[in-house]
Amino acid sequence: MILKLPRYRRRVMTVFNRYLFSFALLLLLPMLFLGMTGYFQLSTIVGDEVERNNQSLLNSLQREVDNKLILMNKIANQITEAPELSPYLLAQADMFSSYQGKKILESKVLDDSIREIILHIRGSETLYTSLSTYRVNDFASQFYHFAQWNAEQFKDDLNHVNTTTLRPAEDVKMEGLPTQRLISYIVPIPIRNQQPYGTVLFELKEDTLLKGLNPDQVLPSGNAIVFDSSGRVISAYKQEDYLKSADLYKQIVDGVDKRYMQEFHDGKYVISTQKSTQSGLTYAIMLPYASVVAPVNQAIVKWMSYLLFIFVIGSVFVYIVMVFNYNPIKKLAALVETFRGHSIHKSNVFEAIGSMINDIADSNRSLGRKLEENRSAVRDHFLGHVLRGEFQTLDDVNERGEEVGVMFPFPDIMVMILELPVSQLFYREPLIAEVERQFGGEAVGHVKSSLEERRAIFIVSWGGNPLERKLWLNELHEHLSKMFDIPITLGIGNGYRELTQVGRSYLEASTAIDYKMIKGNQRVIFFDDLMAHDHADLLNPRRVLDELEIVLQRGEVTQITSCVEHIAMTMKQSGMTLFIAKELCYDMIHKFSTCLEKRRAGSAIDSLPDILTLSDYTTLDEIADVLTTACTTLCLSLDEPKSASPAVMIDQINQYMLQHYSDNDFSVQKIAEHFTLSLSYLSRYYKEQTGRTALEYLKEIRIEQAKRLLGNPNLSVKEIVQQIGYYDVSSFIRTFKGQVGLTPGEYRKQVK
Incomplete structure (x- = not known):
């Protein structure tokens, strides 16, 4: 004989593996998300760090080169001011003058990147340098052989260049010395003079120009490049093939904004550029892309290995939890079959359970919406009773209003009516909201809906004196007028301590509003300022x-x-x-x-x-x-015939409360409406007959039922609150503690 599992248990077993895979996938997806976001975050962090480092290098590079140019301009000015190097003395062409000039020029070589300083008086055939004296025609043809600067052009530049000029580094062959790469800096003297009398030529060694940056340490595999305003490469830390490209400046500088990746012949580079406002030179730092992302790749490998480990551990944990939860699922399946009254063998057991939970959730949401709607309606209905003067004392009002969030802390009650033009009705709700935000301190008010859309009725409890009240109302009107910039009229009734006279205050506020055609429709109109009490003596x-x-x-x-x-x-x-x-x-x-x-x-x-x-x-x-x-x-x-005896009436009211106390929208107002009584009469009549108010007895019923339900450990406080007709948990806890002296949780522990 083959033993068979129960039908719902077989269904659970068939979906077990599928849900195990689903949970593993759910675990994997966030792991992938974490992996991707971690990668991008690390890339951003490293990229920002590279950008900061490159910016620091660019600042150092600019400072290094710009300072050398400034230094050479100062040397040129000093040469101009030296009497021994004046054109007059040098024109003597004697040995002593030449020696003196050479010594002064030699003293001006203040930086080891300057190989030689050359002075030429225009029109002469002699060059005075920090090393020797040359003839102009012989210097560029016999002693210095420039790769891109022939003797004729050399002589022409010395005699005719009128602005400081920086020539790109080039190979220079010198007699008896190995080939060097030199940068020539031409300075006409006097500087910024329209008719210079001479030229100072600085020969700079390219390999020592940037040594202050320590490029061997900070740029072991990168490069630093200096461009002039024409896009020519003036100098570079490393001589690479891509430096010979005519489009190099456009590739690197044009359109580059901070961090930028460019692909050259030998690979990809991360490039940062910066242009000097002093010299007009453009500086660029290039780092191989591979060296930049290497730390990221190492971090990613570690990150992914950790994620993989977490995924494996998480999958094992999911499997153990699913196995452990098998029995509760089986019980849930049986419970669903019991509630539905039929087998669930044709559907997925989890879908059946989920469907049942969704039904409960929908019911709760619907109930919540109804509660909120009813709360608003009950609140407005309650304020209507206040306005009609159906309450005798302030305690009665606050006792009843606590359930709907309406409290009047001060005994002086008045009515304020706000009116705005019909064309500005779209401001009505924002206006009401702003007035409610202004309440507080000595003024506590609540808005009551009006039959006229252009009006809003506020019942205000005032704690100050009448003069302060007028001042506050005028300030409120001024604030609203400035904020909304529309004509707003406030009609103010007198304040009364007798709640039965609140309706009179409303009539006074309404009358004050009607005087807007006389007093003006953009102001506060106080009823006690009107001459409204004149009437004929015929009727007193x-x-x-x-x-x-x-x-x-x-x-x-x-x-x-x-x-x-x-x-x-x-x-x-x-x-x-x-x-x-x-x-x-x-x-x-x-x-x-x-x-x-x-x-x-x-x-x-x-x-x-x-x-x-x-x-x-x-x-x-x-x-x-x-x-x-x-x-x-x-x-x-x-x-009409007399109503039932007091004892019968009270018994009927009590029975009605016992039957309906669990309704969420149930209140003393509902009792009054059911027995066709006014709220104020019911409150007074019930208290006269029983010695307590109907609201007190309703609270007692609910609290006693809550105490009974708290003995059931399977019911949460929220479920108990819903079953006894309260709006929210916090209100129930506050009321329960006030009646019992303990919170629901403390009471439940005490019962246990």
């Missing part, structure tokens, strides 16, 4: 509100309707300003809301117009109609 808002309060306390629908209709009719006839009408309407609707919450627990007030809607009305007739409609809603709610 304070008396109206007192009368309405008495009627509402009685709870008679007929009386309430009659009173509100009378107020609406009188409002139309009073001639009061639009702002006073809006302010009165806002106060009356707030009293309707308070009456509903007191008399009919759980009554819905969402049908009443909120502060944002109220600010859009532009006539007294519209506002009066709003009052009539709100009164109708109030009366209908008062006529």
Whole structure:
């Protein structure tokens, strides 16, 4: 009988070798990448080092040759100033004058690269040198035999050259001496004189011209070349065949920028060039390419041998790890079959596992996006409740706002409306972002979306005094105007410590904005600077509100309707300003809301117009109609049957929290919406009945569930956070420690 492995195990074994090869390839690819990048980095490092060395050599070469030229020009000036070498004395042609001239010229040979200094008075037939005295016709024909300078040209140059001239090195045969390579430097004297009377000729030994560089040590296999402004080779450390090329200067100098590789007859060279601004000579350093890359090649061999060793060790390690991980993979394969409910024999086991992980990851990403979207929506919704004045205390606001990142640290709350031209709407988001960046210190604010795209509403918690607030707002407006260079208007409502009056501050800010046609549309308009409180004596808002309060306390629908209709009719006839009408309407609707919450627990007030809607009305007739409609809603709610008893209501709320606490977007606001209650009423009602807020009980439920889940060592803190409905891990850890006194990790260790 032949024993067979389980089907999923056979599939694992069939892909084992393939994945082993894949992992080895994955190991090899970065090794190749490291090898290539290491090679290029080493090449760059060595190239930069060669460039620095060549630049140093070029500087030394230029300094060496330029200094010799400067020295010879100084000697020529000294010869001009020496009385013994004046044309008058030398013209005497006596033995004493010749001897004196020779001694002075001999004293001027200050450098061992100068073989001989020759002085010629133009028009004469005599040459005075540091070694002897010659006749002009005999010097270049009998004593010095220049390879490229015949006697006739020699004589002509001595008599007619008017600028300093450097002749290229050439072979010179001298009687009784071996052939030497000499460089001739012709200097007319006086220097820079339009009519020189004589010429000083310096004969320089090429083999000693560059000896100050120590070329035997620094250029054992390279070369150093000096070009004149015409591209001729003046001197070279080594005499090579390529120096005879007519295009050598163009090959080496034209288009060369620092490091450059050029191929000649005998191989490749790395070349660096530099032109002297003093002498006009061009200097070049040539190094054989092979000698430059030799250190790189040695380093590469070592580098690759190390990489090969790492690759072999890594491959062995990969094999051992794969063998060691065989059992977990087998278990995963069985787990995937269990979850999917069917065999995976037709597919690759790793692909099946990966597909399942991808499904989970996609689900998590989708959940994360929804959480962020909901967070933004909940935050804006929460600020809307603040703006409608549905919170009684600052603690209630901060307790609820902590979940969505909204906090008001200071008790003085005001509303600021920012308005920009319709043509500049593309600046809206950057403007909002810049305002939010300016918050801090005494000013902490949050932006609320507005129905008008050209406006942004900011609810600001202010900690300073009113004068400092005005100064800060003016500085903010000046900063925004300079930064964006567009007309920006800020409408500022008064600050209130009663949160129920935040809506009034919004009405004031909106009214201030409406005054831009009078005050100007590029400034800060403070409501308390406006004369907006003038109204007709026919309707006194304070008396109206007192009368309405008495009627509402009685709870008679007929009386309430009659009173509100009378107020609406009188409002139309009073001639009061639009702002006073809006302010009165806002106060009356707030009293309707308070009456509903007191008399009919759980009554819905969402049908009443909120502060944002109220600010859009532009006539007294519209506002009066709003009052009539709100009164109708109030009366209908008062006529509804009484709601469930407090105990039943609290039990229903608790059960709803137990069922939905794990939802990531679940909040006290969701509870209020489910039971058709306002957020402020729910908070106050729940605390009156239980002695704690609904948010405190929701936190308690989540913390207790978290403590239970922390007993499972297979669950990470992040997974627990997701299961109990928190947004992020840091917020959960902070809340958990505040409730339990330990972090989740410390609690888990304590449980163990």
